[in-house]
Every structure is written in C-alpha cells, then in structure tokens.
Amino acid sequence: MPRVAMLGIQHLEQCLLIETRSDPHPWGRTNWLRSLRDDHCLGYWRDTDLVAISAYSLVLDEVSLLNIVVDNSSRGNGVGRQLLTEGLEWMQQFGGQRCLLEVRLSNIVARTLYKKLGFAEDGIRKKYYPLGEGHEDAVLMSADLPLI
Numbered sequence: 001m002p003r004v005a006m007l008g009i010q011h012l013e014q015c016l017l018i019e020t021r022s023d024p025h026p027w028g029r030t031n032w033l034r035s036l037r038d039d040h041c042l043g044y045w046r047d048t049d050l051v052a053i054s055a056y057s058l059v060l061d062e063v064s065l066l067n068i069v070v071d072n073s074s075r076g077n078g079v080g081r082q083l084l085t086e087g088l089e090w091m092q093q094f095g096g097q098r099c100l101l102e103v104r105l106s107n108i109v110a111r112t113l114y115k116k117l118g119f120a121e122d123g124i125r126k127k128y129y130p131l132g133e134g135h136e137d138a139v140l141m142s143a144d145l146p147l148i
Helices: 009-022 030-037 077-090 108-116
Strands: 002-006 040-046 049-059 061-071 099-103 120-132 136-146
Touching: 002 077, 002 099, 009 040, 009 049, 009 061, 009 099, 030 061, 040 077, 049 077, 061 136, 077 120, 099 108, 099 120, 108 120, 108 136
Parallel strands: 061 099
Antiparallel strands: 002 040, 040 049, 049 061, 099 136, 120 136
C-alpha cells in the first residue's frame, strides 16, 4: 500500500540511489545529508520500496521546494503529484502559507504539473542549473497554500 512518510539520515543511501538513477544532474551526498538533517524531507513508499523523495525548507511562512525526484520506474502514475501535495499540506502544519520553487526550463512534465496545481510562473533565473557543458535557465514559480 502506498504511503508518504518522513525521511531521516537513515534513508541517505536510498535517496542517493533514486537521485542518481532518475536525475541527469543529481544532488550529491552533501546536499542530501544536509537536507535530511536540517530540512523537511518526505518519501513516497510503495510497500517497502522508496520510489520518490522530496525536500522542503521553511523560512517564516515561506516554503521552498528544494528537490523532488520520482524513480524512473514510478513516473507517470501520479506519484510526484501525491508526494508534492501531501508535502505541502504537511508544511502548512508548520506555518507554510506560500511555496516557491525553481524548475529547469526544459522540464516540461514538472512545469505542467506545477501549473495544474496552481503555481504561476514568476520569472526566469538565467543560467541557474549546470549542464555537462554550459548552464540551463530556471523557471521561478510560486503558489499560495493550500493548493487547488
């Protein structure tokens, strides 16, 4: 049965595995270690398998989606949407009233999901994401909580 639950340091290796399998530009060990220790991290579990991960930070009433990754084997069936909506509902319990995020300009799937959930595109951050050669722009997005 699928469930969303908090992640801790003990999930570091699983987070790294999902990240390196599913993201061409993965967070490294240091990023995940810091987020698992200092931020709010959630995982989407299918039975005993962790298949998606997310990290959020909260400053005053503003939530930042730091990272969300769905394992390649679980894409296209609503896992990312469920993890994000439950994560932002969870962040509201800590006082979150607005969510900000950056997403790669080329990540049409994620941008479409965010728009469906009520996020607006606020601007572009030029050359934000590193590529093999060069950089890619980030689209800045935000939404008031709760989402639609």
